[in-house]
Amino acid sequence: MLRRTKKERQRLLSETIAENPFVTDEQLATQFQVSVQTIRLDRMELSIPELRERIKDVASKNYENEVKSLPIDEVIGEIVDIELDNRALSIFDVKEEHVFQRNGIARGHHLFAQANSLAVAVINDELALTVHSNITFVKPVRAGNRVITKAIVIGRDDKNHRTKVEVTSTVNGETVFVGEFDMYRTKGKGE
């Protein structure tokens, strides 16, 4: 009689490997009290790659993430339309690396980054800095979502070097984020 049915063993095998991809066929054979060959047949049937490939997968994922974990430099999102000192539009595709592992919801600072860098970009000046901002995350955004962000200049006070920008982000037409940005600029109009 079989210690366990083949099916059961394969189910546990998948689990075990998923839990710890660093386990060798020999260790698995000992664990399940079968021959190494059986483990290999099982892996084939389940199309689970060999140890080295599994490790390489984990490593290369890590590598990608490491590279991507600092992409927070230039403008976040792609600017698709801009009319300086008036309005601007950018698109940002939310990927796995932008969301919380736990719940798959985009981390706020990415949405803020897109909005903020668009607010900076719309200002027609050498120097534009965010002074103050009031923002609301209206609805969770998830991986795969395409966020369309619109910035509109709604007010200027050249005496105080201030410009007010309203930013709204939507996914599939639904508002997910709104913010008001008070920007500082060095120059006034037409200087």
Add this chain to the structure above:
Amino acid sequence: MLRRTKKERQRLLSETIAENPFVTDEQLATQFQVSVQTIRLDRMELSIPELRERIKDVASKNYENEVKSLPIDEVIGEIVDIELDNRALSIFDVKEEHVFQRNGIARGHHLFAQANSLAVAVINDELALTVHSNITFVKPVRAGNRVITKAIVIGRDDKNHRTKVEVTSTVNGETVFVGEFDMYRTKGKGE
């Protein structure tokens, strides 16, 4: 004559491997136009482990992080002190890649990211999301600055699943950023 001196080759070798740990001795030999044995001697002298070990290192680092899966991994800046549902402290070193090329001033979204992720981290809950935030960039921050950010839970409304967090960032004792974060959480106290 040597194509390059041994030293020079070894310097480049270290760099190359650091950049891409997935490279084999054979590829390196081709790249530097030397024999595989030379590459191996170089690796020994520099005590760089073999390909498989390198990959395993990358993979296991990744694995550790994944296992933790606490938001503490996903924080921008390094958390140096935390007392859940009460306060937290993180440090973030501003580098060249975080500032505007034009004026050397840190982009707002990096400061926001540090503050926001600290506000998320301080919440003792599986799920914590920023709902609303009011922030002020008090003083410009520059490359080389060390930003110390403190988050303090200043209020809770468990009926509405809300927690209010006040975040203050300083550089050399001077306040550079303040923000108030309204956080959403799934669970109430002691649930």
Add this chain to the structure above:
DNA sequence: ACTGATATTAGTACCAAGTGCTAATAACAA
């Protein structure tokens, strides 16, 4: 030009953790 040190290359045996294949045996079911 000769000697010695350093650097490079070549070659062998061996290892881990496999793949790919064939063949034998075991277990079970009808």
Add this chain to the structure above:
DNA sequence: TTGTTATTAGCACTTGGTACTAATATCAGT
């Protein structure tokens, strides 16, 4: 008993190495 499925065994081969020995090459100093 026969057929099917499952398991085990064994062998040759692969990658990307280690560990070691031995032969050359290259260069510097006298």
